[in-house]
Amino acid sequence: MKIKNIKSKKLFSDAKKLMPGGVNSPVRSFKAVGGIPHFIAKGDGPFIFDEDDNRFLDFTCSWGPLILGHNNKIVKDSIKEVIEFGTSFGTPTRRENILAELIIEAVESIDKIRFVNSGTEATMSAVRLARGFTGKDLIIKFEGCYHGHADLFLSNAGSGLATFDQPSSPGVPQSVVDSTITLDFNNIKQVENAFKKYENKIAAVIVEPITGNMSVIKPKNDFINGLRELCTKNNSLLIFDEVMTGFRVKHGGAQELLSVKPDLTTLGKVIGGGLPVGAYGGRKEIMSFIAPEGPVYQAGTLSGNPVSMSAGIATLKQLKNDKVYSYLNEISKYLSDGLKNISEIHSYPLIVNEFCSMIGIFCTDNTVNSYKDITKTCIDNYNMLHRYFLDNLIYFPPSAYEALFLSTKIKHHHIDHVLDTFNKFCVEQKN
Numbered sequence: 001m002k003i004k005n006i007k008s009k010k011l012f013s014d015a016k017k018l019m020p021g022g023v024n025s026p027v028r029s030f031k032a033v034g035g036i037p038h039f040i041a042k043g044d045g046p047f048i049f050d051e052d053d054n055r056f057l058d059f060t061c062s063w064g065p066l067i068l069g070h071n072n073k074i075v076k077d078s079i080k081e082v083i084e085f086g087t088s089f090g091t092p093t094r095r096e097n098i099l100a101e102l103i104i105e106a107v108e109s110i111d112k113i114r115f116v117n118s119g120t121e122a123t124m125s126a127v128r129l130a131r132g133f134t135g136k137d138l139i140i141k142f143e144g145c146y147h148g149h150a151d152l153f154l155s156n157a158g159s160g161l162a163t164f165d166q167p168s169s170p171g172v173p174q175s176v177v178d179s180t181i182t183l184d185f186n187n188i189k190q191v192e193n194a195f196k197k198y199e200n201k202i203a204a205v206i207v208e209p210i211t212g213n214m215s216v217i218k219p220k221n222d223f224i225n226g227l228r229e230l231c232t233k234n235n236s237l238l239i240f241d242e243v244m245t246g247f248r249v250k251h252g253g254a255q256e257l258l259s260v261k262p263d264l265t266t267l268g269k270v271i272g273g274g275l276p277v278g279a280y281g282g283r284k285e286i287m288s289f290i291a292p293e294g295p296v297y298q299a300g301t302l303s304g305n306p307v308s309m310s311a312g313i314a315t316l317k318q319l320k321n322d323k324v325y326s327y328l329n330e331i332s333k334y335l336s337d338g339l340k341n342i343s344e345i346h347s348y349p350l351i352v353n354e355f356c357s358m359i360g361i362f363c364t365d366n367t368v369n370s371y372k373d374i375t376k377t378c379i380d381n382y383n384m385l386h387r388y389f390l391d392n393l394i395y396f397p398p399s400a401y402e403a404l405f406l407s408t409k410i411k412h413h414h415i416d417h418v419l420d421t422f423n424k425f426c427v428e429q430k431n
């Protein structure tokens with residue numbers, strides 16, 4: 001079935017004359033999977049509707065934030081209520097206290113929090129704070145983890161292990177990434193070596209505790225616990241980038257699931273209920289280094305704005321109910337088990353990494369534990385699968401490197417439709 005996209009085609013053609021690539025964030029362009037993006041007109045529950053009136057079952061949830069589905073009534077009402085009184089004052093407002101309390105209550109490692117406007121701002125500021133607090137400069141990150149688009153993160157590993165990085169984008173000065181070291185995810189030995197080589201120079205290790213940006217990969221126990229031990233031993237800070245996993249995999253985040261306590265945590269996505277937001281928080285003595293309490297500068301005109309705060313509060317209040325997470329776990333398992341069974345029946349190479357409403361789909365027979373493993377998977381197969389699902393009105397992420405996100409609005413019969421479609425896909429592949 002080929003779906004109608006006359007209006008999206010026209011809009012995309014116009015958009016390309018107005019904005020680079022016709023988009024305001026590269027992955028939206030469908031460059032990775034081919035074809036053109038669908039221009040979305042509205043969302044409702046588990047569905048998004050494009051300008052040509054196609055109704056897609058959505059597995060991206062705006063790249064994670066919409067854990068309660070599209071157009072959640074309580075969130076929408078909370079936004080309507082707050083905008084009656086204005087949208088921004090550049091002063092403290094009571095809603096900042098409420099959202100801060102909700103987060104601090106849920107995430108054990110956070111005593112104090114600072115709101116910003118995006119995940120990028122959160123990670124960038126957390127690293128500045130780590131450097132200011134420790135008095136050291138070097139940062140360790142991991143290949144395939146994404147921490148936003150600040151210069152210091154836009155780098156690839158240097159020529160040898162534990163050597164400094166190379167910029168991964170023009171415009172990023174070498175001098176900025178001279179303080180960044182990129183290592184392999186799930187390889188604790190490399191981290192040990194880096195700490196030995198750069199003794200007393202490493203300010204922080206930043207990691208997605210469960211990855212979502214090289215699709216979904218779970219950390220090995222020795223890796224995640226080893227990071228904690230090495231940071232503690234070397235007086236370096238462990239930063240968990242939970243922009244994606246925070247309030248998505250569990251109320252207390254990936255850190256609660258993994259039972260590992262970071263020094264700093266970055267958040268975004270879910271805590272803004274679909275509006276722009278970011279945050280970073282951690283132990284009191286570290287957070288007190290932030291201005292105006294301490295010397296590390298960080299500010300924001302619209303930070304903590306009442307509209308984002310309100311949507312965040314309305315979202316997090318609904319997530320206090322444990323049943324939300326047990327339902328999301330159940331429905332995610334139903335989808336991933338179904339995909340695995342069908343792929344086995346048809347001997348179609350597929351690995352499914354499922355982790356509490358985040359699902360990674362890899363077109364390969366081999367286990368996927370790191371970025372290098374993903375580069376060996378068949379991206380063309382993922383792209384074919386993506387196209388097939390899209391033609392059947394199922395919206396999977398338009399890139400093999402991105403995770404699927406489920407919302408509470410996805411029900412068993414929706415998943416049955418996905419599984420039937422996948423079964424048909426496998427049958428057609430054989431013919």
Ligand SMILES: Cc1ncc(COP(=O)(O)O)c(C=O)c1O
Pocket residue numbers: 063118119120121123146147148149208212213241242243244268269278
């Ligand atoms: C783990 C992680 N950190 C940081 C970011 C950057 O967040 P934003 O796009 O809000 O700047 C993202 C975005 O996807 C992310 O997944």
